[in-house]
Amino acid sequence: MAPHLSLTGYHSIQFYVKDLERAVRWHREKFDFREVARSTKDSEKRHGMRSIVLRGPGQIGWIFTQPIEEAxxxxxxxxxxxxxxxxxxxEVKSIAQACEFLAERKAPFLYDIQEHRVDGGLWRETAIATPLSDAGFRFIEKSNYTCFAPGFEWTADWNTVGGNKYQFEDIDHVTCNMRAMIGLTEFYRHCLGFERYWGIDFHTAHHNPDGGTGSGLESIVMWDPHSGIKFATNQPLAPYFNNSQIQIYVEDNGGGGIQHIALSTPEIIPVVRDLRKDGCRFLEAPGKYYEQLPKRMDDNKIGAILEPMDQIRKQGILVDGRDHKYLLQLFMKEMCEQFGDAKGGPFFYEIIQRAGDPGFGDGNFKALFDSIEQGQVALSRQEMRDRIDCLF
Ligand SMILES: [Fe+2]
Structure with a gap:
């Protein structure tokens, strides 16, 4: 077998936040992720940061970190x-194998392998910089390691803490936005050994070439065939390159970065219903979406879906697929909107239920694209209507 990183899955994801309590409270109250660990006092002093860890889907930790020191x-x-x-x-099977693979490809290491031993257990990690502005990737090998991570102490038992009432199963994919995607997709290919999995491009001007306005994007999904980890990358598409919501994300984020994480669930309807009741905000599909859906489902041979269509429509859930396979998905509004604070940032969550379809909802992509634009571009009612019409 060709050499590879030996990835096995996600250990954790780490948010940098200005308001630790707010971010933790939101994820605890909305997603029912329960606290399992905190940074130790010693670690806080040494690193100038305070962290709280919630148990996310599967075995994945959701780390929230607030600076104590500006440096x-x-x-x-x-x-x-x-x-x-x-x-x-x-997590990787072998940190030595991962490091050798990365070093051969001139990956930008942030530090050499660090080792931590606790009660006979061993934690070894390294990290690399990425083209995603200041976001990094960390690689961890664990054996009999009983703490959450170095510098953390348990505040609850991971195995009995419960929570996650929506049964989020995993991170389905991670999506990043860049002004120029090739730096990132080639980084995935060259440094991480990922392969191309899927891709589309879309522009409103394709549907309405004489409109004198519009916006578009290109999207490529790269994956690691060994672990199944998938990263999507978007970039704006000309004409009207700088009108794209991808560009607006890059401006809001102060550079390219991680735009959304898709959480998989076996049953999306109750998730969306209850999150809506709980005050969570979602991107709304354009008005004609459900009128056009039966025809789109016929054209793509999606066939019957198991979930009641009246509930799908009531909850504003999006349907896509082909050849008797489908997926249901919905996109939450950005964290800055959930918090009512611009500093909350442009990151958001996608909720996805797969019924055999391995894609990313390219039909819905167009609907999403349009609905994101509705929130970001101040258009007159007539202009908005025209743009919605031009999609279908
Ligand atoms: Fe997505």
Missing amino acids: STAGKYLKSHPEGLGFLNF
Whole structure:
């Protein structure tokens, strides 16, 4: 077998936040993620940051980190960016194998392998910089390691803490936005050994070439076939390159970065219903979406879906697929909107239920694209109507 990173999955994801209590409270109250660990006093003093860990889907930790010192990693990140994802942390079978693979490809190491031993257990990690502005990737090998991570102490038992009432199963994919995607997709290919999985491009001007306005994007998904980890990358598409919501994200984020994480669930309807009741805000599909859906489902041979269509429509859930396979998905509004604070940042969550379809909802992509634009571009009612019409 060709050499590879030996990735096995996500260990954790790490947000850098200005308001630790707010971010933790939101994820606890909305997603029912329960606290399992905190940074130790010693670590807080040494690194100038305070962290709380919630148990996310599967075995993945959701780390929230607030700077105590401006010169800390989180402090530096937040000088250049609003709140957002600063690290994706992956488990690997062999850190030696991962490091050899990365070194051969001139990956930008942030530090050499660090070792931590506790009660006979061993934790070994390294990290690399990425083209995603100040966000990094960390690689971790664990054996019999019983703490959450070095510098953390348990505040609850991971196995019995419960929570996650929506049964989020995993991170389905991570999506990043760049002005120029090739630096990132080639980084995935060259440094991480990922392969192309999927891609589309879309522009409103394709549907309405004489409109004199519009916006578009290109999207490529790269994946690691060994672990199944998938990263999507978007970039704006000309004409009207700088009108794209991708560009607006890059401006809001102070550079390219991680735009959304898709959480998979076996049953999306109750998730969306209850999150709506709980005050969470979602991107709304354009008005004609459900009128056009039966025809789109016929054209794509999606066939019957198991979930009641009246509930799908009532909850504003999006349907896509082809050849008797489908997926249901919906996009939450950005954290800055959930918090009512621009410093909350442009990161958001997608909720996805797969029924056999391995894609990313390119039909819905167009609907999403349009609905994101509705929130970002001040258009007259007539202009808005025209743009919605031009999609279908
Ligand atoms: Fe997505």
